[in-house]
Every structure is written in C-alpha cells, then in structure tokens.
Amino acid sequence: MSQNEYRNLIAGEWRPARSGKTFSNINPADHSDIVGEFPASGPEDVADAVAAAKKAFATWRLVPAPKRAEILYRAGRLLQERKEQFARDMTREMGKVLAETRGDVQEAIDESFYVAGEGRRLFGKTTPSELQNKFAMSVRMPVGVVGLITPWNFPMAIPSWKLFPALVGGNTCVIKPATDTPLSVYNLVQTLVDAGLPPGVINIVCGSGGSVGNALVEHPDVRAISFTGSSEVGSRVAQRAAANFKQVSLEMGGKNAQIVLDDANLELALDGALWGAFGTTGQRCTATSRILLQKGIARKFTERFVERAEVLKVGNGLDESVEVGPQVNASQIDTSNMYVDIAMAEGAKLLLGGGPLTDGDYEKGTFFAPTIFGGVTKSMRIAREEVFGPVVSLIEFDTFEQGIEIANSIDYGLSSALYTKDLNRAFAAIRDLEAGITYINAPTIGAEVHLPFGGVKQTGNGHREGSEAIEFFTTWKAVYVDYSDKLQRAQIDNAE
Ligand code: UN1
Secondary structure (H helix, E strand, O other): OOOOEOOEEEOOEEEOOOOOOEEEEEOOOOOOOEEEEEEOOOHHHHHHHHHHHHHHHHHHOOOOHHHHHHHHHHHHHHHHHHHHHHHHHHHHHHOOOHHHHHHHHHHHHHHHHHHHHHOOOOOOEEEEOOOOOEEEEEEEEEOOEEEEEOOOOOOOHHHHHHHHHHHHOOOEEEEEOOOOOHHHHHHHHHHHHHOOOOOOOEEEOOOOHHHHHHHHHHOOOEEEEEEEOOHHHHHHHHHHHHOOOOEEEEEOOOOEEEEEOOOOOHHHHHHHHHHHHHHHHHOOOOOEEEEEEEHHHHHHHHHHHHHHHHOOOEOOOOOOOOOEOOOOOHHHHHHHHHHHHHHHHHOOEEEEOOOEEOOHHHHHOOEEOOEEEEOOOOOOHHHOOOOOOOEEEEEEEOOHHHHHHHHOOOOEEOEEEEEOOOHHHHHHHHHHOOOOEEEEOOOOOOOOOOOEEOOEEOOEOOOOEEOOHHHHOEEEEEEEEEOOOOOOOOOOOOOO
C-alpha cells in the first residue's frame, strides 16, 4: 500500500474495496495535487462493515459509559496534538482556508470533551409507581449499529458530532465519508483507534452515495441513520429508510438571512455579513445567503459591502494570507454559475463577481468570485434556493415586521441573524424567526457544540445535533421492579 493509498476500515483491518476499485481525492485549489486514492466500495463492503459492527456491538454495549467516554477524552487530547497537521490535510482535500480548518478540528476537540462528559451523565429518570412497593425508572439503551453519512464542508467536525455521541451511547458505527473529503474522517477515526477504540466499533466504508450510502440505509442490521447533506438527498434517504422503520436524523439545507435594521452598528453588521457569506466560500449550511436591509441603511451598507467583498483575497487556503478558498469541486462551480444565470434572468442586479476565476494560478483549481446580487425580491429563486457557494442576495424592506416576514418566506429554517440595538425587536425576532438558530448581533455561522444544532421546515426532520444528539443515539427503556412479592395489576381496580 503506497503512502497515499487508503483503504476501508472493517473489523479493525484496513481492507481494499472488494472490487479493487479506487477513486482519487484531489486538492480543489490545485488539481495536480492528488491527496490520496480511496476505495470505491460497494454494497458487499457495506455488508462486511455492518457485520463487523454488529459483532463489536455485543461487547461494546457492555463497556460502562464512563469508560467509553475515557477514549473520547484521550482522543480529544490527541486531536489537540495533531490539530495543525489535520488542518493542513483538510485544507488540501477540501479547500477552505487554514484558519477555518483549524477551527473545524477545534470543533471536533470541543465535541470530544463535551460528549465525554456525557459518559457520566447519561441520566434516566425515576418516578413513583402507582402501585405500592414497586419501583419505576427509565434508562437509556444503545440503538445498535448506526450508519453515518457525512458531508465535505465540515469534514471532521460533523463526523465528530455523529460519531462521539453514538460511541458514548454504546452504539457501533459504519461511517461513509463524503467522497471529496475522506482523509479527514481517516484522521479522526485513526485518532480514536490510537486512543484505544476496540476493533469493529467504528468501520469506514468509502464510496459514492449510490453504491455505499444506499446500501447502508437499506441494510436490515443498521438501526439508525444520521445524515447531513442536501434536502434532495435527505428526502431520498428518509424514504428508503422508512421501508423498514429505521430512525433517521437529517440535517440539510439552509437559506439563512441576516437582517440589518436602520439602528444597527453598520461596521459590525458588515463584518458579520462578510464572514457569514464568504467564510468557507459560502459552503456552510449556516452560510448567510440573504442579507435583508432596512431601507434607511440599505444604500450605505450595499456600497460598503461591495467595497469590502471586492478586496477579499481568493486563493489556495494553504496560503495564510488568503481569505476565501476554492469551491470544493467543478459541480459546485456549475451550481454557482447556474444560479448566477437564474438571478440575471430574474432581473437581479449583479453588483460583484458573477463567475469562476480562471486567470493565472486560479486555472489550477475550482475558484469562484465572491458574488453579490442587489435588487433581489423574495419571490426570486436566487432568494429561495440554496446555492452553497460564495453568492449572496441583498433584499430591501421597509418595516421590521416586513423583514421578519421575508426572512420566513422560504422553505428552509436553519440559521438567522438580526443586527439591531433595539432590545424589544431583538426579543420579538427571537420569538418570530422560523429557524433552529437565531443570532443577535452576530453572523449566521458559528454554532457551538454544546447547544442544539438543527433547523425547522425543510432543513431537518425534527432531530437536533449538539447538545441533543444523545437523544437520537440512545433509546429509552422503562423499567419496573416490583418488590411487593405479590401480583399487582396496573390500571385494575384492586380491592384494598
Ligand atoms: C454546516 O455548515 O453544516 O455553525 C455546519 C457553524 C459551524 C457548523 C456548520 N459551527 O457555522
């Protein structure tokens, strides 16, 4: 196995795909840089991995949760030591700038320490029984073998959001990394193995959604699926999983609005909008893709926003001076291009950017210019559909109530932000914005791991990651212990 040839992890062994096929992981900033070759697996590899996870479950579920958690503490410390190397690997395979890939690894570190604490906190409840000399309680049980399907935009953080709570809850896992970013999942799982994770508890199967993802979702021994990706794919995942009543947690798209009221601190709102819209090259599900401007501040904001976005440095994320990296692949560039065409046809006004960057070094990769549309109205597709690129729409409104109404006039509901100094309006917005996350005077991106993460409407199916992930990765058992030494019948009128 050459140094940059990677295999699946099944039952603690590194195995090639049974077919022997591989695919290349390519640096989006420089296509001549091949990060590694990864197995192009199929359903037969998924079957092997699920069998290994099922076998490991028999013993892993019996390891006390505080002991399972100790592995996460050790992994967290190892991740701290390896942070710089893993950030560099991530920038190479995914493109986002080093400051952000360091942040991505940091999010996994935060998650490891936070979830490790859950090992001593997997609380159940006790409650009085309606019968004498009978004890009633609820305890959390593992779900079993869980399938995890993870995206390329947070290649280590999001896998950690799923793997760590699954592990501490006593489950065993099969993970399918995004084909654009498998190396970061390898780095994460290798760290868990080095921290003492037993063989078979996590298995990695690389390959496409069509061959690996579907097989995982349909496998009868996989009890739950946690998916992060587009609403389109999420809907198919849920439909397939429904056939055998599998639990599914879906984390999907967003069309997140930053609302700026006339009384806002203009520079603060600009800082937030630039970071929210162009950080991670707009490729976050929490990215700011609509900026809703109250009329009194709209002109000034628009001028300054364009001025500041124009000088953002786009380039290879390994260069510390670069602020915006490439898009992850050519198909994302196609999507950005398509939405520019749609917006122009709808009559939106192009204020900046509008196409791929191809001169000089840009020619080596998949770069797209930071793009701003003005004169957007809420019914335009550019105002309603997720682009997942550095493309942002400016929409003007008159009253606070209209701002909220426009923010809510979409099918998604992940993140939202309001910039104002008016406390009353801030609290009204917290109540009225239809989103799983609301920020006041902070951008739409930047959720912390110990709060609920997820959204309403077409963003999700009701589950939350972060602080609530343990709810998905455990199942409740009600326990009754009768110490009366006689048959007591609940709900039956017993003669006293
Ligand atoms: C995502 O884009 O899917 O809140 C996750 C944020 C990050 C996570 C984003 N902490 O922007």
